[in-house]
Amino acid sequence: MNARIVLLPGDGIGPEVTAQGRKVLEKVAKTFGHTFEFSTHAIGGNAIDDFGDPLPEATLTACRNSDAILLGAVGGPKWDDPNAKTRPEAGLLRIRKELGLFANLRPITAQECLIDASPLKREIVQGTDILFVRELTGGIYFGESGLTKNADGSETAFSTATYSTHEIERVVRIAAIAARQRSGHLTMVDKANVLEVSRLWRRVTERLIRAEFPDLKYDVVLVDAMAMHLISRPSTFDVVVTSNLFGDILTDEGSMLPGSMGLLPSASIGSSGPGLYEPIHGSAPDIAGKGVANPLATILAAAMLLRHSLKLESEAKAVETAVDQVLAQGFRTRDIAPKGHPSIGTEEMGQQVLDALKS
Ligand SMILES: NC(=O)c1ccc[n+]([C@@H]2O[C@H](COP(=O)([O-])OP(=O)(O)OC[C@H]3O[C@@H](n4cnc5c(N)ncnc54)[C@H](O)[C@@H]3O)[C@@H](O)[C@H]2O)c1
Ligand SMILES: CC(C)[C@H](C(=O)O)[C@@H](O)C(=O)O
Numbered sequence: 001m002n003a004r005i006v007l008l009p010g011d012g013i014g015p016e017v018t019a020q021g022r023k024v025l026e027k028v029a030k031t032f033g034h035t036f037e038f039s040t041h042a043i044g045g046n047a048i049d050d051f052g053d054p055l056p057e058a059t060l061t062a063c064r065n066s067d068a069i070l071l072g073a074v075g076g077p078k079w080d081d082p083n084a085k086t087r088p089e090a091g092l093l094r095i096r097k098e099l100g101l102f103a104n105l106r107p108i109t110a111q112e113c114l115i116d117a118s119p120l121k122r123e124i125v126q127g128t129d130i131l132f133v134r135e136l137t138g139g140i141y142f143g144e145s146g147l148t149k150n151a152d153g154s155e156t157a158f159s160t161a162t163y164s165t166h167e168i169e170r171v172v173r174i175a176a177i178a179a180r181q182r183s184g185h186l187t188m189v190d191k192a193n194v195l196e197v198s199r200l201w202r203r204v205t206e207r208l209i210r211a212e213f214p215d216l217k218y219d220v221v222l223v224d225a226m227a228m229h230l231i232s233r234p235s236t237f238d239v240v241v242t243s244n245l246f247g248d249i250l251t252d253e254g255s256m257l258p259g260s261m262g263l264l265p266s267a268s269i270g271s272s273g274p275g276l277y278e279p280i281h282g283s284a285p286d287i288a289g290k291g292v293a294n295p296l297a298t299i300l301a302a303a304m305l306l307r308h309s310l311k312l313e314s315e316a317k318a319v320e321t322a323v324d325q326v327l328a329q330g331f332r333t334r335d336i337a338p339k340g341h342p343s344i345g346t347e348e349m350g351q352q353v354l355d356a357l358k359s
């Protein structure tokens with residue numbers, strides 16, 4: 001097949017890890033006889049520096065005209081000034097919103113050979129296979145917000161969480177369909193004991209599941225308790241659906257199950273148009289430019305791109321199998337290397353995956 005893929009390397013370790021993702025996609029094209037046309041565009045802090053805008057028009061147009069997008073990460077201390085007019089993160093939020101990417105799929109699995117890299121006990125982590133479905137274009141990230149100066153010179157700020165029935169239904173439906181294709185268990189995470197917006201999530205979700213997915217095992221967990229259950233009994237969850245902010249926080253916590261942020265990919269999808277694929281981690285300023293970042297999250301995001309946007313299931317599987325094989329052979333970047341175990345750099349890890357990739 002022919003596909004146009006937009007690369008948005010971004011900031012910090014973003015360019016380092018997307019370079020490996022691109023190489024893997026190029027090898028997939030060569031091995032399986034496809035033509036992937038790549039174009040690279042600016043987003044985030046570097047786009048603010050070069051164009052005064054974290055999401056320049058040319059980037060958005062290229063994304064709209066593509067079949068899929070692979071993004072690295074945005075942000076960094078250089079653009080962290082709280083008084084700045086705009087921030088790198090605003091570019092990422094805007095592209096998600098503009099492209100209607102309301103569902104963010106974040107799989108968390110603990111591969112056997114990595115269990116000892118987890119800071120948690122083996123018997124807890126073993127068997128973990130969760131798909132988080134995070135709502136991505138609503139909630140407190142996009143609600144009304146503001147800042148006022150008080151008479152005494154102090155300030156008051158507010159950020160509101162807003163969700164409509166429609167926004168809840170469409171993301172829950174994606175999660176429920178995924179649960180049906182997996183183990184048939186869906187968990188909804190909210191804070192319905194306190195928040196009105198969560199009570200709407202609860203009513204809408206329960207009604208939808210009863211009407212359209214009565215075959216699923218369905219339960220609800222409050223978000224504070226979920227933070228605990230996620231690391232005390234992770235293997236009891238299958239698909240977890242939740243709002244934007246809760247999903248952001250819980251999945252960073254969940255990355256400690258396999259052992260590193262550098263392992264978790266994500267797919268942001270809407271009802272039509274290109275999907276956006278990215279690691280869940282950020283620009284990691286503490287290790288940027290050192291060549292030590294783990295590229296596997298981005299490579300696994302490239303596999304999700306093949307599966308969801310290009311409908312190339314065998315190719316996606318081939319990439320995932322290559323990653324499994326490299327890990328099983330004992331290759332480790334620094335973030336997942338046990339004490340005393342030799343580690344390899346970003347490029348070498350990418351090369352190992354290329355070498356292991358077979359049709
Ligand atoms: N999607 C995105 O673009 C995205 C996501 C999260 C954070 N951010 C931004 O990134 C910047 C830094 O944020 P942060 O430090 O809180 O989070 P971060 O995810 O960048 O880093 C957290 C920790 O995880 C480590 N880490 C992350 N990715 C890794 C990888 N691939 N290999 C090895 N180690 C890895 C880092 O070294 C760091 O110690 C901020 O500006 C933030 O807004 C962007
Ligand atoms: C950088 C930030 C805007 C982003 C988010 O909060 O969605 C990030 O943390 C993520 O998880 O993709």
Ligand SMILES: [Mg+2]
Nearest residue numbers: 248249252280
């Ligand atoms: Mg996050």
